[in-house]
Each structure stands twice: as C-alpha cells, then as structure tokens.
Amino acid sequence: MSDPFVCARCAAKGPTCCELTPGTEEVCFPVSEYERERILECAPDSGGFALQLNTPVFIENMLRLFPGQRRMVKKLFPPGGTHYRLEVSSGGKCLFLGDEGCILPKKARPLYCRLFPFWTDANGRITLLEVEGCLAQQENRTPGKLFKALGVTQSEVRELHGQLRIAWGIVSHADD
Ligand code: SF4
Numbered sequence: 001m002s003d004p005f006v007c008a009r010c011a012a013k014g015p016t017c018c019e020l021t022p023g024t025e026e027v028c029f030p031v032s033e034y035e036r037e038r039i040l041e042c043a044p045d046s047g048g049f050a051l052q053l054n055t056p057v058f059i060e061n062m063l064r065l066f067p068g069q070r071r072m073v074k075k076l077f078p079p080g081g082t083h084y085r086l087e088v089s090s091g092g093k094c095l096f097l098g099d100e101g102c103i104l105p106k107k108a109r110p111l112y113c114r115l116f117p118f119w120t121d122a123n124g125r126i127t128l129l130e131v132e133g134c135l136a137q138q139e140n141r142t143p144g145k146l147f148k149a150l151g152v153t154q155s156e157v158r159e160l161h162g163q164l165r166i167a168w169g170i171v172s173h174a175d176d
Contacts, residue, residue: 003136003149010135011101017116017131018102020092026055028085029112030062030077032167036084039096042108048095050087054079068122071175076168086110111164118152120161122174126154 010016054077062073077083086094096104117129117137140146
C-alpha cells in the first residue's frame with residue numbers, strides 16, 4: 001500500500017537519510033555539475049554545496065557502489081582530487097532539509113536522493129541500500145512492498161539509476 005507519509009514519520013523520529021553523523025561528511029555521495037546546475041536554478045543562494053577531497057574512504061565507498069569499475073571510479077575521482085557534495089550543518093543535516101522535508105522540488109533533487117533507498121547492480125538488478133533507522137525499510141520487508149510504500153516502480157528506479165550513471169560519468173557497467 002502506498003504510504004506517502006512514511007518519510008515524514010521517519011523524519012519526525014529522526015535522524016533521517018538527509019543527515020550524516022558529524023565527522024563522516026567525506027562519505028556523502030558526489031553531486032555532479034549537471035545536478036548542481038539544476039539545483040542552483042531552484043535555489044541560487046542556497047550555498048548548499050561543499051568541495052570535498054577524494055579521500056580513500058570516499059573512493060572505497062564509490063567502489064562499493066560500483067564494484068568492478070575500479071579504473072573508471074579512480075579516473076573520475078582520482079586520489080587527491082575534489083568533487084562537490086551536499087553541504088551539511090554542524091549537526092550533520094543537509095542544508096536543503098527544511099522543517100517539512102527537502103525544500104527542493106523533487107525533479108531538482110540529487111539523483112542519489114531520488115533513488116534512495118534503491119540502487120541497481122551491474123546486471124540491472126535492483127538492490128537496496130540498507131540503512132539502519134530507515135522506517136520505510138523497517139515497515140516494508142520485501143522490495144515489492146517497499147516499491148508500493150514509496151510510490152515508485154522498478155522501471156522508474158532503473159531510469160533514475162541510468163540518469164545518475166550518466167550524470168556522474170559512469171558510462172559503462174564494467175572496466176574494459
Ligand atoms: S537534497 Fe533534499 S533529499 Fe537530498 S539529502 Fe538534502 S534534504 Fe535530503
């Protein structure tokens with residue numbers, strides 16, 4: 001059954017998937033130039049981004065998201081280079097997180113946010129980014145129920161993941 005308020009209920013109990021534990025900012029997903037431009041069109045004065053060093057922890061996290069694509073990940077995010085991520089408050093909250101959830105229109109949100117908690121593996125299989133404390137996952141133990149609760153379809157997830165890969169520059173499914 002569709003549950004449009006599950007994220008709001010989760011946010012009320014906190015912390016939400018729009019918050020990081022202070023000190024772990026480096027593991028935040030990257031925001032591509034394409035995504036940044038779309039966000040800035042909606043929130044030009046937001047200051048909601050931070051330039052982040054490609055640390056070993058960040059690169060390891062990217063390799064977990066894209067296993068088998070070590071060469072591509074290292075080329076896009078070379079050690080010592082930088083990328084943009086979402087800026088967070090001193091308490092770890094995304095600066096786009098308002099009292100009633102994300103202040104950005106859905107279509108302008110980072111693709112990772114729009115996909116969450118879904119992901120897609122190299123074979124196109126939909127997987128879950130399991131996060132402790134996610135009420136939607138706690139209340140919907142099968143992927144089918146979770147799709148319904150969050151009001152998304154498998155084809156939408158695959159489409160969004162394809163858009164994310166293009167935006168981030170991960171253009172193939174495996175290193176040559
Ligand atoms: S951009 Fe919006 S959806 Fe994404 S982490 Fe920030 S508040 Fe949450």
